[in-house]
Amino acid sequence: xxxxxxxxxxxxxxxxxxxxxxxxxxxxxxxxxxxxxxxxxxxxxxxxxxxxxxxxxxxxxxxxxxxxxxxxxxxxxxxxxxxxxxxxxxxxxxxxxxxxxxxxxxxxxxxxxxxxxxxxxxxxxxxxxxxxxxxxxxxxxxxxxxxxxxxxxxxxxxxxxxxxxxxxxxxxxxxxxxxxxxxxxxxxxxxxxxxxxxxxxxxxxxxxxxxxxxxxxxxxxxxxxxxxxxxxxxxxxxxxxxxxxxxxxxxxxxxxxxxxxxxxxxxxxxxxxxxxxxxxxxxxxxxx
Amino acid sequence: xxxxxxxxxxxxxxxxxxxxxxxxxxxxxxxxxxxxxxxxxxxxxxxxxxxxxxxxxxxxxxxxxxxxxxxxxxxxxxxxxxxxxxxxxxxxxxxxxxxxxxxxxxxxxxxxxxxxxxxxxxxxxxxxxxxxxxxxxxxxxxxxxxxxxxxxxxxxxxxxxxxxxxxxxxxxxxxxxxxxxxxxxxxxxxxxxxxxxxxxxxxxxxxxxxxxxxxxxxxxxxxxxxxxxxxxxxxxxxxxxxxxxxxxxxxxxxxxxxxxxxxxxxxxxxxxxxxxxxxxxxxxxxxxxxxxxxxxxxxxxxxxxxxxxxxxxxxxxxxxxxxxxxxxxxxxxxxxxxxxxxxxxx
Numbered sequence: 099x100x101x102x103x104x105x106x107x108x109x110x111x112x113x114x115x116x117x118x119x120x121x122x123x124x125x126x127x128x129x130x131x132x133x134x135x136x137x138x139x140x141x142x143x144x145x146x147x148x149x150x151x152x153x154x155x156x157x158x159x160x161x162x163x164x165x166x167x168x169x170x171x172x173x174x175x176x177x178x179x180x181x182x183x184x185x186x187x188x189x190x191x192x193x194x195x196x197x198x199x200x201x202x203x204x205x206x207x208x209x210x211x212x213x214x215x216x217x218x219x220x221x222x223x224x225x226x227x228x229x230x231x232x233x234x235x236x237x238x239x240x241x242x243x244x245x246x247x248x249x250x251x252x253x254x255x256x257x258x259x260x261x262x263x264x265x266x267x268x269x270x271x272x273x274x275x276x277x278x279x280x281x282x283x284x285x286x287x288x289x290x291x292x293x294x295x296x297x298x299x300x301x302x303x304x305x306x307x308x309x310x311x312x313x314x315x316x317x318x319x320x321x322x323x324x325x326x327x328x329x330x331x332x333x334x335x336x337x338x339x340x341x342x343x344x345x346x347x348x349x350x351x352x353x354x355x356x357x358x359x360x361x362x363x364x365x366x367x368x369x370x371x372x373x374x375x376x377x378x379x380x381x382x383x384x385x386x
Numbered sequence: 387x388x389x390x391x392x393x394x395x396x397x398x399x400x401x402x403x404x405x406x407x408x409x410x411x412x413x414x415x416x417x418x419x420x421x422x423x424x425x426x427x428x429x430x431x432x433x434x435x436x437x438x439x440x441x442x443x444x445x446x447x448x449x450x451x452x453x454x455x456x457x458x459x460x461x462x463x464x465x466x467x468x469x470x471x472x473x474x475x476x477x478x479x480x481x482x483x484x485x486x487x488x489x490x491x492x493x494x495x496x497x498x499x500x501x502x503x504x505x506x507x508x509x510x511x512x513x514x515x516x517x518x519x520x521x522x523x524x525x526x527x528x529x530x531x532x533x534x535x536x537x538x539x540x541x542x543x544x545x546x547x548x549x550x551x552x553x554x555x556x557x558x559x560x561x562x563x564x565x566x567x568x569x570x571x572x573x574x575x576x577x578x579x580x581x582x583x584x585x586x587x588x589x590x591x592x593x594x595x596x597x598x599x600x601x602x603x604x605x606x607x608x609x610x611x612x613x614x615x616x617x618x619x620x621x622x623x624x625x626x627x628x629x630x631x632x633x634x635x636x637x638x639x640x641x642x643x644x645x646x647x648x649x650x651x652x653x654x655x656x657x658x659x660x661x662x663x664x665x666x667x668x669x670x671x672x673x674x675x676x677x678x679x680x681x682x683x684x685x686x687x688x689x690x691x692x693x694x695x696x697x698x699x700x701x702x703x704x705x706x707x708x709x710x711x712x713x714x715x716x717x718x719x720x721x722x723x724x725x726x727x728x729x730x731x732x
Contacts, residue, residue, distance in 0.1 A: 136391055137390070137391070177680065177689060239395075243394070247398050250402060253409075262413075263409070263413040264586070266409045267413070269409055270406070
């Protein structure tokens with residue numbers, strides 16, 4: 099019997115489904131990661147960090163309602179709008195935004211490596227950079243949805259009723275500033291988490307070591323920080339009177355809003371692109 | 387996306403949207419437009435013609451019911467009620483019992499004869515009683531824009547019963563102008579963007595005033611020397627929240643940012659001087675320390691609180707100054723502002 103005469107049973111034709119496009123893959127990773135981020139142990143940490151300003155605002159409101167001045171600087175009474183500006187700058191911009199950027203940004207890829215689950219992600223038929231971008235977008239949405247409502251609650255608790263209307267535009271700027279700050283810090287620390295073995299330590303050193311010191315140093319060093327450019331966008335954190343002297347030394351040189359927007363966008367796009375490139379090229383070796 | 391994730395996203399988005407919506411509407415129409423404030427002058431402002439130079443509002447019910455108001459009623463109200471020239475005396479309206487709120491407007495100079503302001507009082511008024519009282523004093527009853535008006539000839543006062551709980555009192559021409567303005571639906575101060583911008587900033591208080599600064603100068607409401615020294619102020623507003631004490635805010639808008647900066651410097655200097663003066667008096671020192679000076683662009687704001695203790699102290703000081711002290715012989719002492727002759731240096 100010749101080979102050709104043998105009956106041939108061919109397996110049924112199974113054409114592989116087409117690989118998803120970059121953005122549909124990003125959307126899928128985003129959807130998956132958003133739920134994971136919101137209901138992870140980090141959420142408890144985030145709730146504590148963001149609950150503190152709200153509790154502080156409630157205390158300020160109660161003290162104010164009882165007829166006692168909540169805050170005085172050099173004997174001068176500090177009003178609700180000014181207190182809100184101080185909370186925005188010192189608690190949100192200088193602490194909450196960097197700390198969330200560090201904890202969430204560095205974990206985008208590093209957590210998958212640590213948990214040895216990155217293999218499962220990278221074996222999917224999606225571009226590797228889609229994993230990073232999807233997780234990054236989930237981080238931005240997740241943190242923004244927690245940070246911005248927290249600021250909104252603080253605003254309504256601290257700012258006097260009569261000042262709510264006139265403060266609307268500054269409130270919009272504040273919300274935009276925080277969202278942008280979260281995005282920029284997140285992108286930077288995503289890069290750190292992608293290329294470094296100890297990203298959390300690096301991130302904390304940068305955010306609470308280098309940036310704090312650089313902002314107090316004269317010269318150009320502060321231009322290598324993110325907070326330097328964020329301060330140029332803060333509309334009202336610098337009170338006109340009273341505690342000016344306290345903050346004046348820190349804010350002695352403030353770049354223009356255009357310059358700040360340019361450099362922040364540059365940092366965001368640049369670091370995210372570098373992180374995506376690193377994820378595409380890097381070979382992750384999972385230790386046993 | 388799981389159900390709880392979706393729920394979280396919805397709740398967080400709702401908090402953001404509600405907050406932004408509230409602040410946005412407050413920015414656009416003011417908080418009275420949202421009905422957040424118990425009382426407002428919004429309806430009354432529709433009667434006041436555009437170009438009005440001074441507008442003031444008092445939530446009389448709130449002030450009278452407050453602890454401070456109760457304390458001050460016996461001292462202040464009888465004086466105004468007993469004055470024969472007072473519009474309330476003329477019309478038989480008892481401000482303590484009948485009135486909920488008052489809006490006072492000084493119309494543009496030349497609009498009507500005389501300096502009498504237009505007063506819009508909201509409250510419970512016994513119209514037949516007021517009418518009969520006025521008619522017994524020689525007033526005439528007429529109608530304008532379908533609204534019943536009583537006009538007294540000597541002194542020239544018109545009373546218009548605008549709504550069931552709203553009465554206008556003032557020069558008859560001013561009352562008629564108020565009715566015309568309301569009927570036309572346009573041309574009221576609500577269309578005056580500059581004035582309304584300041585009204586929106588102060589309207590949450592129980593009492594407030596917004597004025598064109600040059601009108602205050604023209605009407606000699608400020609000492610001439612002070613008016614000349616002050617930088618170019620265009621608008622002035624004051625508001626006060628009266629409860630146990632008083633929380634007040636003074637706002638000024640200047641011609642430009644430089645003038646605002648100068649004004650801030652002037653106030654800062656005055657505050658420093660005041661601190662030196664009251665250093666030994668804790669109540670007054672607390673008051674001076676409560677002063678909060680802020681400002682942005684061409685606006686300057688000064689806020690301060692007067693707690694009940696400080697008010698008592700100030701009242702006592704006022705009483706001391708009102709009663710000139712006398713010497714042992716019964717002769718009045720030399721006025722305190724006469725400086726003793728300088729001692730020659732050795």
